[in-house]
Amino acid sequence: MRIGTMLSDVLRSIFSPPATREYPSVRKDAPERLRGKLTWDRSKCTGCSLCAKECPANAIEMILIDRASKRFVMRYHMDACTFCAQCVQNCRFNCIEMSNKEWELAALNKEAFTVHYGSDEDVAKILETFGKNQAEGSLEAKPNA
Numbered sequence: 842m843r844i845g846t847m848l849s850d851v852l853r854s855i856f857s858p859p860a861t862r863e864y865p866s867v868r869k870d871a872p873e874r875l876r877g878k879l880t881w882d883r884s885k886c887t888g889c890s891l892c893a894k895e896c897p898a899n900a901i902e903m904i905l906i907d908r909a910s911k912r913f914v915m916r917y918h919m920d921a922c923t924f925c926a927q928c929v930q931n932c933r934f935n936c937i938e939m940s941n942k943e944w945e946l947a948a949l950n951k952e953a954f955t956v957h958y959g960s961d962e963d964v965a966k967i968l969e970t971f972g973k974n975q976a977e978g979s980l981e982a983k984p985n986a
């Protein structure tokens with residue numbers, strides 16, 4: 842490279858704004874259709890479990906506490922999820938969406954990747970009954986639970 846060309850490149854770089862972004866202090870909005878963490882609208886859910894049955898990664902467990910009173914807990918294994926959106930497509934009641942706001946999903950501990958959705962009371966009951974990560978009892982809570 843000629844010295845003149847090199848100098849002009851150096852000068853251009855010095856007076857240009859940086860190409861990199863100062864993340865995380867400078868953030869851009871994520872694209873509208875970005876597939877981030879699942880969100881679940883409990884009020885619309887019927888507990889049919891189609892989302893769990895059709896998930897190719899077994900990333901969803903729909904735990905039934907009491908169908909009559911619509912008490913369900915969704916356990917979402919974020920570390921297994923491939924973000925394929927199959928569950929979003931399959932849910933006939935539009936309960937599941939993928940947030941484009943929650944996409945910074947790194948964590949320092951494994952527990953953070955198991956997410957429970959449901960009322961505080963129901964989630965507490967499920968954690969007490971099954972523990973945090975066990976896949977057992979994914980449809981029916983234990984009797985007398």
Ligand code: SF4
Pocket residue numbers: 885886887888889890891892893903931932933934935936937
């Ligand atoms: S498919 Fe929809 S309605 Fe059925 S259990 Fe899943 S979230 Fe609920």
Ligand code: SF4
Pocket residue numbers: 895896897898899900901921922923924925926927928929
């Ligand atoms: S996005 Fe795909 S892998 Fe993730 S929970 Fe839904 S169906 Fe399963």
